[in-house]
Amino acid sequence: MITAKYPPMGWNSWDCYGAAVDEKTVKANADYMAKNLRQYGWEYIVVDIEWYQPTVRTHEYLPFAELVMDKNGRLMPAENRFPSAKDGKGFAPLAEYVHSLGLKFGIHIMRGIPRQAVHEDCPVLGSEFTARQVAEFNDVCEWNPDMYGLNYNCKGAEDYYNSIFKLYAEWGVDFVKVDDIARNNDNEGEIMLIANAIKNSGREMVLSLSPGPAKTSQAEFLKKYANMWRITDDFWDKWELLYAMFERAEAWCNHSGPGHWPDCDMLPIGPINQVYSKDNRTNFTRDEQKTMMSLWCMMRSPLMIGGELNGFDEFTLSLVTNPELLEIEKTTFCAHMLERKEVDGCETITWFAPRVDGTGGYLALFNAGEKPVTISVPLDSIGITAHEAYDIWEKTTEPVDGAVSGVVEKHGVKLVRLK
Amino acid sequence: MITAKYPPMGWNSWDCYGAAVDEKTVKANADYMAKNLRQYGWEYIVVDIEWYQPTVRTHEYLPFAELVMDKNGRLMPAENRFPSAKDGKGFAPLAEYVHSLGLKFGIHIMRGIPRQAVHEDCPVLGSEFTARQVAEFNDVCEWNPDMYGLNYNCKGAEDYYNSIFKLYAEWGVDFVKVDDIARNNDNEGEIMLIANAIKNSGREMVLSLSPGPAKTSQAEFLKKYANMWRITDDFWDKWELLYAMFERAEAWCNHSGPGHWPDCDMLPIGPINQVYSKDNRTNFTRDEQKTMMSLWCMMRSPLMIGGELNGFDEFTLSLVTNPELLEIEKTTFCAHMLERKEVDGCETITWFAPRVDGTGGYLALFNAGEKPVTISVPLDSIGITAHEAYDIWEKTTEPVDGAVSGVVEKHGVKLVRLK
Amino acid sequence: MITAKYPPMGWNSWDCYGAAVDEKTVKANADYMAKNLRQYGWEYIVVDIEWYQPTVRTHEYLPFAELVMDKNGRLMPAENRFPSAKDGKGFAPLAEYVHSLGLKFGIHIMRGIPRQAVHEDCPVLGSEFTARQVAEFNDVCEWNPDMYGLNYNCKGAEDYYNSIFKLYAEWGVDFVKVDDIARNNDNEGEIMLIANAIKNSGREMVLSLSPGPAKTSQAEFLKKYANMWRITDDFWDKWELLYAMFERAEAWCNHSGPGHWPDCDMLPIGPINQVYSKDNRTNFTRDEQKTMMSLWCMMRSPLMIGGELNGFDEFTLSLVTNPELLEIEKTTFCAHMLERKEVDGCETITWFAPRVDGTGGYLALFNAGEKPVTISVPLDSIGITAHEAYDIWEKTTEPVDGAVSGVVEKHGVKLVRLK
């Protein structure tokens, strides 16, 4: 059976809560998802970075902070943030709660072993090795202070990864986002240890790798060992980043397929950055949000909502509950860019995705320019025929006479299903 | 109407006759094509480089040779090689002959203006400029001595290109392969002049650009101004070059579409390099030839036969008269590589191309390794279902139970149509 | 005996007359030099580029102009510009005139063979080869249209170079500046042919190579085969170019020595660019001119005056008739930069050159900043002692008490001889 047969869909705590998410918030988002989104295919609830750090308050890491850790150097949830983790229960109670809602539970980890475990020289569980023996003293993350990388040629490194994924399996984890690894040089040894540790854990887990940009030269390796991997650095609610995704999507789209999904990163929609102010909302315009949703779906990227679900307004909710849109993720293959050209001073970008069942396909007309522009795609430029087009955002049907055309707003999209 | 709605298919004189092809040979190949290949879609007969040079005998250019040229610096066929060109008729009689067989006629040109025209300072036809005024003294081809590049900002350069394409239109030329241009830096000005001169000529002509590798960063430009462009340097009958084409095909496949076809170069099959010895035949094994034909068709490259048609044996003929194979070029879209991985010490490469009409698609299993190997592609790894597979080379039908599998020979291919 | 035992000093026509210098002007400058400068060591009169082109009027080359050439493809002076060259005498009469003044005569050539000779296929004098056989069709200068490069592996190329240097020897040429060669890749074959042709000519000639920047990685090759070579692209009267010379001088100074002199290029002083307007004078300030003269002398660059001598004012004349300054060129060795540092917001640069005879040395204090600044060099920072310092520009003597100090103007220099 293929893990992640379709692109995973869920919610992740980072965009809204940084490194400081807590149990109450996770539960509240799980509740919302179960009630409002589950029927549309959303299922993962993912706790992002530093759930083991008691004092972090924002997206900023505190160097050399004391982490919560068991005697074998395995990080444990900070109880001041995740009270149900008390008595060494870890994330098991929270996972159980999420499961009880019919959803799946995920966590984030940094590759490697805590520096704290190394300087305390913890014994690795079920191993002859200690933390000092498996850590690489000169392999440190550029942006997070918690870990040392592992010497993946050392049996003890394998033991350590097995020890933590065994724990995650016991907790009931369904999804692990491993960070500080996807774009790194010389990352293959450690990725293989991790993929193997998941297998050894006996529990199916989606393996997600961060941060991007992963290298296209590693595409075949990533398809073999991971379920999803980031294709850019962190994505936020800035048009420049969304615009840049078109090029990345073009480079990676041919590598989307059952079990392996190039990942455009979280969707910064609705209330985000709440850790700084309750007034923070995405900076994307409505058209930009439609463009983002359309591009992610056309290239079959995983979809991970970054905003606080309980603060979703009607528009935001409509973005993630459009069944014709989300259907693209599960019914298409072979999507790719058709053409990128200037029209009336605007850069226009068109994509096409055929349906697997042979009943037509999807055509997306993006306007990356700064004003509305009419975009037209003659069907014989693709080599196909069609009789009608259903506009997925406008929810209207129009006849097709040789071409799909329309006025597309600045930074906006016209997305149709051709029949 | 789209010029080159499907990938052009034809014969080109280079692989077999170098710069020394003559009228008799061209006619003989046209005769063969009309009789044996036309019904399979083959239609272009293309006279490659230096038809204006009376003394060339092989693939090697003679520096500073005297070229046949009219008083306006327009090159003319050397009459000792093309007798029908006498009395200033140029290629008109030969084109007429080819047309009379129901085929189309093409020629090769070097970009620019003959150095001979420049040193004689010929007046440009229909222009206020002379050859010395339109030529760039420091823009010379690295590998051919005939021409100077043109100053494309000069009106006289536009006049010169118009003057030669007007002549080609008068001759009845249907296809022009422009050389020393596709991979060059700063080539856009001259390509636009040429594309425009074709339009101004009033005759539809396919525009083919050489040599490769063209740059993928120029894909959108090339799709707009040319019908086909080379994606590698000259391709010959060496496994290393065929092997390298997989990577190029992967990079370019998404840019194949009506009117614009990334070009894998001529097919060096059958008798080639006849200019050196009548014993010369392609060095490719039969499996390698099938691999080549399969890859070219899967990525919808133009198909230009390089060997002497009249020397085709039964096997070679079978390569170019397999209707199920050639059908791929006209019935598919969105083809791309699926996976590249090691199996039993062999590198295996798989490609998939869906049919436009929704009735399944094509699956190619290539073995780039040095021994036979079993390759298997589970259909759920693509996301499709199918009941049977027709093996295009073996001409057999087999049931499909969740996967397409088979033993594939060294450097060989299994190519099936899925239904 | 060493050719160019000391750095050559002379006058060159380029800065003032571009490609359009004529016989009258050359003679007038020779007359001036003989009368006013010879006693200070100035001796070469060099006719720069395109003396064989009848129609050039400025520094701009006319593409594909008709050149004056003998039947063996050897360029000859244009008689409309050099009347004494009539009857095939070439530069012999002009050289004789220059020699009669006690001076030496030099010319400029482009490497290679005239394209005109190649398209006419001239026989190479004393050779079995013709011009078409020795020329490289794809080796053309980026900035001048006259020549093709030679295939230096061809015996005919050697013959051609021998044929022209034999002619120059007959004319009485003492100095040849070969252009389009010093900074080129793959230039060693042609430089060796030229150096050998000079040897074969039987006449001693200084070999000067242009344009720069030559590569420091070729220093040993250049020291072996040439007498001087340019270390920058063309130098003109702009502070930015003078400022940049400090770095080039630092990189090259260790390679100055008897017979081989890194060349900072002509001195654009006095009336320059006269070919455009008689009002044109150097844009350098007086301080900048002193800085230039000081740096050139400290690193023992050749000195070639670029301005019209007959228009020199008293200040300009003083620059080239300062015996204590010019003495540096002939009495020092081992000069190099001491230090480059900021003082009061100004970048200061100090150089030291010891005298060969052991009697002290020269210290230069340059101010590359935009305002006057006090610069001080403690002698123990060099490791030397001295009692007095003679200021070469101010012509004053001052006692030295452990350091040489002084206020140095913006872009100016204090240059002293230490005793």
Added chain:
Amino acid sequence: MITAKYPPMGWNSWDCYGAAVDEKTVKANADYMAKNLRQYGWEYIVVDIEWYQPTVRTHEYLPFAELVMDKNGRLMPAENRFPSAKDGKGFAPLAEYVHSLGLKFGIHIMRGIPRQAVHEDCPVLGSEFTARQVAEFNDVCEWNPDMYGLNYNCKGAEDYYNSIFKLYAEWGVDFVKVDDIARNNDNEGEIMLIANAIKNSGREMVLSLSPGPAKTSQAEFLKKYANMWRITDDFWDKWELLYAMFERAEAWCNHSGPGHWPDCDMLPIGPINQVYSKDNRTNFTRDEQKTMMSLWCMMRSPLMIGGELNGFDEFTLSLVTNPELLEIEKTTFCAHMLERKEVDGCETITWFAPRVDGTGGYLALFNAGEKPVTISVPLDSIGITAHEAYDIWEKTTEPVDGAVSGVVEKHGVKLVRLK
């Protein structure tokens, strides 16, 4: 007064004892130096890396070992290796011993603050900051596990460096070799903190920076803030490394001067690598050792003996007690390479160094080839005259008639003083 007016000369423990030198050994070498070498100018005794690590036994560092450290995160000598350091006396007793012999005492440190101090969060002495606040979590040495780099913009980093150099001043340290800094990017902030901390310590100390290659683009910065800096990676007794030094010496020689000395690294002569076997001796041939000593002296590199002095044989002793050789370090300036050329299939390299006092200079003729070769340097190629040459290695005097010549052995040198 200038610190390091002449290139420092001494002994360093690394080549022979790696990270495992002890007090007894240091004293034994100091005793030998005082008795046999001091009169030739040798004066520094330097204890190299990890004197604070109790368990290291070779050149290999043990990751995450426990270091000896005071409560303020300042490393202290391991008492099991340096017994006199007991009772918190540090290196004061050993320094006193070395001083009592008329010699000077030096130590090695790694830039930064011990990771151990950071994970224990030691307070920085005399500062409001703690170790965790001054360390950079992602700035770690590639090859040694002991330290974190410091945030040099933080006042606490300045406090930490002041606190350790104050301690070194109290101990009586005369020379500090700071490691993991010379070739690093972005090293200027930390070097300035260190240079300033030495000044603040109130004691004169030579500042030596490692490892190389330092960047020539930083030459002026290094001349300003350090006394010596490595110009290559670690130098050992391999011809390839010695051969490569010629190019580095050529690039750096102009930057040798009072107070600032490009450093060719330790001299691996006599017994080295004793930590592995008492049988280990330098792999350099005698000629190679003479070549090394000659090149180091000609470019005025610091001289640090790497071998165990008490095991010196007569030949080795002769290398470091040749007064005419060592005199070069203190009497010359402006040395540089003259020429590098092939002679009879051997690469030959010549250097010249004039004497400051004007009484001639030194000429070195190196043979980098694989067989003996005759090398000759005409004096007029330098521009000098001389009557006799004293051969510094052969200790013979020969008359000079226009040239210095001699047969030079494979990898050997002829080194003469010209008078």
